[in-house]
Amino acid sequence: MLTRDDEENEGTARITTRAVVIGLLAPTIATVVAYPIAPTRPEISIALFMLAVVIAAVAGGLWSGLIAGILASTLRPVVLSAPDLRFAFDDVEDVATGVVFLSVALVVGLLVGQASEDRARASRRERQARFLGTLSTTLHTGEVPDRVLDEFAEILMEPFALSKVEIEATLDGTDLRALARSNGDIPGGPRTTVRLLAGDVPIGTMIAERPVGGRPFSRDDQLLLEAAARQATAALDRARLDARARIAQIDAETNQLRAAMFSSVTHDLRTPLASIKAGVTSLLDAGVQHDPEQERELLTTILEETDRLNRLVGNLLDLARIRAGALTPTRQPTSMGEIVEVVLARMRPRLPDHVVSAQLPGDDLDVEVDPVQLDQVLTNLLENAGRHAPKGTEIEVAVAWVRGAVQVRVSDHGPGIPLEERDRVFEAFYRGSSIPETPGSGLGLAIAKAVIVAHGGRIWIEDAPERGCVVAFEIPVDEVVA
Amino acid sequence: MNRVLVVDDEPQIRRALRTSLEAHGYEVQTVGTGEEAVVGAAEVAPELMLLDLGLPDLDGTEVIRRVRGFTELPIIVLSVRDGQHDKVAALDAGADDYVTKPFAMEELLARARAAMRRAQPGEPVAPTMRFGRLEVDVARRLVTLDDEPLRLTPTEYQLLEAFVTNPGKLLTHQWLLRRVWGQGYGTETTYLRTYVRALRKKLGDDAQAPELIVTEPGVGYRWVAEGPEAGAGS
Numbered sequence: 001m002l003t004r005d006d007e008e009n010e011g012t013a014r015i016t017t018r019a020v021v022i023g024l025l026a027p028t029i030a031t032v033v034a035y036p037i038a039p040t041r042p043e044i045s046i047a048l049f050m051l052a053v054v055i056a057a058v059a060g061g062l063w064s065g066l067i068a069g070i071l072a073s074t075l076r077p078v079v080l081s082a083p084d085l086r087f088a089f090d091d092v093e094d095v096a097t098g099v100v101f102l103s104v105a106l107v108v109g110l111l112v113g114q115a116s117e118d119r120a121r122a123s124r125r126e127r128q129a130r131f132l133g134t135l136s137t138t139l140h141t142g143e144v145p146d147r148v149l150d151e152f153a154e155i156l157m158e159p160f161a162l163s164k165v166e167i168e169a170t171l172d173g174t175d176l177r178a179l180a181r182s183n184g185d186i187p188g189g190p191r192t193t194v195r196l197l198a199g200d201v202p203i204g205t206m207i208a209e210r211p212v213g214g215r216p217f218s219r220d221d222q223l224l225l226e227a228a229a230r231q232a233t234a235a236l237d238r239a240r241l242d243a244r245a246r247i248a249q250i251d252a253e254t255n256q257l258r259a260a261m262f263s264s265v266t267h268d269l270r271t272p273l274a275s276i277k278a279g280v281t282s283l284l285d286a287g288v289q290h291d292p293e294q295e296r297e298l299l300t301t302i303l304e305e306t307d308r309l310n311r312l313v314g315n316l317l318d319l320a321r322i323r324a325g326a327l328t329p330t331r332q333p334t335s336m337g338e339i340v341e342v343v344l345a346r347m348r349p350r351l352p353d354h355v356v357s358a359q360l361p362g363d364d365l366d367v368e369v370d371p372v373q374l375d376q377v378l379t380n381l382l383e384n385a386g387r388h389a390p391k392g393t394e395i396e397v398a399v400a401w402v403r404g405a406v407q408v409r410v411s412d413h414g415p416g417i418p419l420e421e422r423d424r425v426f427e428a429f430y431r432g433s434s435i436p437e438t439p440g441s442g443l444g445l446a447i448a449k450a451v452i453v454a455h456g457g458r459i460w461i462e463d464a465p466e467r468g469c470v471v472a473f474e475i476p477v478d479e480v481v482a
Numbered sequence: 483m484n485r486v487l488v489v490d491d492e493p494q495i496r497r498a499l500r501t502s503l504e505a506h507g508y509e510v511q512t513v514g515t516g517e518e519a520v521v522g523a524a525e526v527a528p529e530l531m532l533l534d535l536g537l538p539d540l541d542g543t544e545v546i547r548r549v550r551g552f553t554e555l556p557i558i559v560l561s562v563r564d565g566q567h568d569k570v571a572a573l574d575a576g577a578d579d580y581v582t583k584p585f586a587m588e589e590l591l592a593r594a595r596a597a598m599r600r601a602q603p604g605e606p607v608a609p610t611m612r613f614g615r616l617e618v619d620v621a622r623r624l625v626t627l628d629d630e631p632l633r634l635t636p637t638e639y640q641l642l643e644a645f646v647t648n649p650g651k652l653l654t655h656q657w658l659l660r661r662v663w664g665q666g667y668g669t670e671t672t673y674l675r676t677y678v679r680a681l682r683k684k685l686g687d688d689a690q691a692p693e694l695i696v697t698e699p700g701v702g703y704r705w706v707a708e709g710p711e712a713g714a715g716s
Contacts, residue, residue: 306584332671332700338699
């Protein structure tokens with residue numbers, strides 16, 4: 001508890017059983033000790049009574065001191081008027097001694113009470129400072145503003161013995177809300193409201209509530225809650241700045257990507273166009289006589305470059321569709337095995353330098369997918385493998401059923417992809433760093449990823465058992481058609 | 483002389499098609515709108531229509547529906563790559579085939595020849611058809627592979643018959659389901675796939691290098707085996 005000490009501190013100024021016992025005990029002991037020596041050394045016995053009063057005040061506080069003072073001033077004459085007394089009983093002297101005893105008790109008691117209160121306050125301050133310190137480190141974890149407030153409300157609950165914390169704030173035009181509630185407590189007890197201030201500007205309020213029967217909020221509670229609220233607004237501010245910094249970073253990356261995209265697209269579009277135009281103008285040139293073989297070569301170039309341009313435009317259109325959020329799969333019950341077969345039938349002639357094999361599962365279940373989009377994913381993955389794997393090596397497509405999903409793996413024996421690039425290869429226009437000038441557009445994997453994600457699946461790069469690269473994807477099949 | 487009606491709103495495509503088709507001995511008429519296409523189909527009475535689906539006035543599927551109202555002339559649809567839905571709709575509306583833009587001229591010409599050959603009237607379906615090692619006797623419902631009788635279930639046989647009597651034609655899922663299973667069917671592609679797989683297995687056709695049945699994902703199947711007529715025709 002951070003503030004409950006208040007009650008104990010106030011207790012030192014009240015009469016408690018402990019104070020009465022100490023107040024009665026100290027002069028009694030003094031009487032017992034002083035009795036034998038009183039006749040010979042009366043001044044020592046007076047000093048003993050004085051000591052008893054001081055001890056009582058130190059140990060028990062103000063009231064112990066006063067009780068001890070009264071008792072001591074009545075006992076002293078009794079002790080001194082024992083047999084063999086040399087001094088006559090003197091009313092004036094007794095009253096004077098009583099006044100001195102009481103004054104000493106009062107001064108010492110007040111001083112002691114003050115000191116112990118100071119001590120208690122110091123330790124309470126220390127605990128509160130520690131709480132605020134913990135609060136600031138807990139809240140400074142780079143969380144988003146929403147989370148900061150939720151966490152803050154949660155942190156306050158136990159130290160303040162609250163049943164409910166409700167926070168409402170407006171930050172950068174966004175309404176934030178947090179609510180923490182303890183289980184089992186009956187709400188509707190004492191409550192207090194604390195304003196959240198950013199500098200001097202109020203940005204919201206916090207309502208703290210204790211359960212029914214809980215103790216009311218003291219001034220200390222209130223002050224501490226306000227200090228905590230200041231910590232929370234500071235944390236909110238940091239979170240907001242962090243978020244802005246993140247956005248700025250994303251913007252920078254987007255700009256970089258855009259620049260890369262323009263240079264890439266410009267290059268990729270112009271190159272085939274240049275070949276086509278060169279070939280056609282050469283054929284149209286009336287002043288040149290081409291032999292049939294030259295003519296055929298020029299025309300073949302034009303045909304190949306047209307195909308290349310067509311593929312690139314198709315990829316760019318897909319990318320535009322992804323960016324526009326228009327890549328919605330038209331799902332229909334489809335056999336993944338059938339798609340693999342169709343793609344292999346079409347791709348084998350285009351990958352004459354590689355051995356392309358397939359591993360299909362025995363049970364041919366249907367999956368709800370867009371056959372055209374999945375066809376394209378596999379085509380892209382095979383084209384990629386064909387581009388990177390050396391001639392004569394094997395490319396394998398494997399389909400398997402794994403825990404409610406269909407998994408497809410395209411493995412090659414090319415150079416593989418370094419660990420640090422495995423996420424980046426799925427970004428548009430990213431080309432592997434190890435191969436500086438690859439003929440791909442850098443779009444194949446980005447499109448594949450977009451399609452798989454649109455199907456609720458995921459795609460990743462795996463280590464090949466030996467050398468090479470495995471691109472794997474899986475699509476959940478909770479929608480298996482029986 | 484075969485008359486071809488080319489329907490496309492792009493003048494460059496019309497010119498390219500006219501030049502290429504005329505070089506192959508076809509007589510070519512070109513129009514740029516759907517309305518003209520419907521009128522042209524009636525007045526020109528072509529033996530083949532090449533129809534672009536993206537016309538400015540009428541939807542390509544609507545053109546097919548109107549043309550089918552008065553003639554069974556073969557229609558080959560020219561469509562862009564992503565119009566999968568349009569393709570299926572056009573085929574289900576009565577188009578005979580589709581070719582994806584950009585296309586190679588030889589592919590278009592092959593499809594055109596196959597479509598016109600199928601449409602040739604008066605020539606009865608030969609009772610016995612041979613496709614390499616496979617022989618299908620549709621009159622007696624007998625199938626032999628390497629001169630050995632092949633046992634097919636009734637459904638497998640009906641599927642095979644649908645294929646061999648429509649060689650080269652792209653048969654949509656819906657068309658095959660209705661033809662083999664009956665009018666109430668059309669969306670049960672899983673049945674169809676299972677039977678095609680079984681049929682391929684019995685016929686010894688490899689789906690990864692098909693010589694008989696080619697899969698068009700999301701659309702249907704095509705019987706590509708060269709029959710005796712096809713061999714003589716080109």
